[in-house]
Amino acid sequence: MSKIHIFTEELNALDHERFALLFPELSRATPELFRSMSIASQSLSNVDFFGNPQGVRRDNGFEQALSSVLAASIADHVTTLNASILDQLNTLRMIVLKWAQLTRQEESLSYFGYIFYRFHKYSRALVSEKLKYLTCVAAINEHSLAHYFVPNPLRAWYLSQLGVGDKLSDDFFDLEDADRLAAPASGYGLHFKKSNRYNLKLPFSLLDTEIETPVQANGKMVTSCPHCHQKCRVSLFEKMQISCPKCQSTWLQYA
Numbered sequence: 001m002s003k004i005h006i007f008t009e010e011l012n013a014l015d016h017e018r019f020a021l022l023f024p025e026l027s028r029a030t031p032e033l034f035r036s037m038s039i040a041s042q043s044l045s046n047v048d049f050f051g052n053p054q055g056v057r058r059d060n061g062f063e064q065a066l067s068s069v070l071a072a073s074i075a076d077h078v079t080t081l082n083a084s085i086l087d088q089l090n091t092l093r094m095i096v097l098k099w100a101q102l103t104r105q106e107e108s109l110s111y112f113g114y115i116f117y118r119f120h121k122y123s124r125a126l127v128s129e130k131l132k133y134l135t136c137v138a139a140i141n142e143h144s145l146a147h148y149f150v151p152n153p154l155r156a157w158y159l160s161q162l163g164v165g166d167k168l169s170d171d172f173f174d175l176e177d178a179d180r181l182a183a184p185a186s187g188y189g190l191h192f193k194k195s196n197r198y199n200l201k202l203p204f205s206l207l208d209t210e211i212e213t214p215v216q217a218n219g220k221m222v223t224s225c226p227h228c229h230q231k232c233r234v235s236l237f238e239k240m241q242i243s244c245p246k247c248q249s250t251w252l253q254y255a
Contacts, residue, residue, distance in 0.1 A: 004101060005169040006201045011094070011148045016102045022145065025072035030099045033065040037096075040111035044196075062111070067130045069095065074134060077145045081131060085124055088131065089116065089204060094149040097200050113198020118191050120204060151203070156226030157211040160254040164188065164211055167226040167251040171201050181205060216255070226251060 003012045020027040040062060069092070073079050079091045093116070100106045116123040156167035165172040177195050178188040187207035192198050214223040221236045225244040234242050236255055243250045 004097065004201065005154075005166075005171070006152045007094070007098065008148060008150060008152060011098060014098070014102075014148075019098070019102060022148075023072075023076045023078065025075040026069065026078070026095060026099075029065070029068040029072035030095065031103075032061070033069050033096070034099065034103070034105050034108050036062040036065045037108040037111040038105070040114075041108050044110055044114055062115075063126065063130075066126070067133070070127070070130050071134050078149055079146055080144075081134060083146075085128055086204070088127055089124065090151055091146070091149045092116075092127070093200050093204075094151060098149075109200055110196075110198055113192060113200055114196075117198055117204065118193060120189065120191070155210070156251075157206060158223065158253060159211050159213045162254065164206065165254055167253055169201075170252075171199065172254070173199070173202055181207075187211070214253075221255065223253060225249060 014022065070088075073091060073095065074081065078095070079088060083091070093112075096109060096112050100109050115126075154168060157164055158167060163172055163174040163177075173188075173190060173192075174194060175188075177192045177197075178190045181187045181189050185207060187205060187210070189205045190202055212224060214221050216222075216236060219236050220233055221240075222231055222233050223242065224231055225247060227249045228244060228247040230244050230246040232242055232244055234240055238255050240253050240255070241250060242253055
C-alpha cells in the first residue's frame with residue numbers, strides 16, 4: 001500500500017484490518033457514506049455544454065451517512081464536539097481519503113470534493129448542523145486518537161506562473177481553481193470550479209504567509225530548499241529539478 005504524503009506516519013501504517021481494530025465505529029459507518037457518494041459521483045459525470053453538473057442526486061442518503069460518520073469519529077475518539085468546524089472538516093477529509101485508499105474507491109471522492117470544496121460555506125453549515133444533534137455522544141479526551149487524522153504539516157508551498165505547488169509532493173492547483181480570500185486572511189480558497197478535479201490531498205484554503213514566491217530575473221530563479229531553507233539559484237525552465245547545494249536534497253518545481 002503506497003504512502004500518501006498528507007497522512008501521518010501512523011495513519012499510513014494502518015492496513016484495513018488494523019484500521020478496523022483501532023476505529024471500529026468508523027469502519028461500520030464509512031461504507032454507507034461511500035455508497036451514497038458513489039451514487040452522487042456518477043451523477044456528477046452528467047454535465048452540460050459548459051461542464052457543469054446537470055443534476056446531482058440528493059436522495060442518496062448522503063446527509064444521514066455523514067451524520068453517522070461524524071458520530072463514529074466522536075465515538076472512536078478521533079475528534080470531539082468542542083473541535084473547531086475547520087478541524088472537523090479536515091478530520092472528515094482525512095477519514096474519507098484513508099478509506100478510499102484502503103478500499104480502492106477513489107472514484108467516489110469526487111462528490112465529497114464537489115460538496116466540501118465547491119460549496120464550502122454550505123458544507124460548513126451542514127456539518128455544524130449535524131454536530132448539534134450529537135451532543136449525547138461523549139468522547140474520552142484522555143484516550144484521544146485525533147493525532148492519526150491531523151494533516152501532515154510538512155508542506156513547502158510555492159507560487160508559480162500557473163498555480164500553487166508543494167515542493168515535498170506532487171500536489172498542485174491551478175489559480176483558476178481558487179478564489180482570493182479577503183484581507184486580513186489573504187490567500188486562496190479552493191473550489192475546483194475550473195477543472196472539476198477535486199483533490200482531497202489539498203487543503204480547503206491556503207494563506208499567503210504559507211506560500212513562498214520565488215524571485216525570477218534574467219533567466220534565473222531563486223527559491224528556498226524545503227528541507228534546510230538554503231537559498232538556491234537555478235536556471236529558469238518551465239519545470240525544474242532542483243538540488244540543494246547544502247543538504248543535497250532534490251525536488252521538482254514549476255516556474
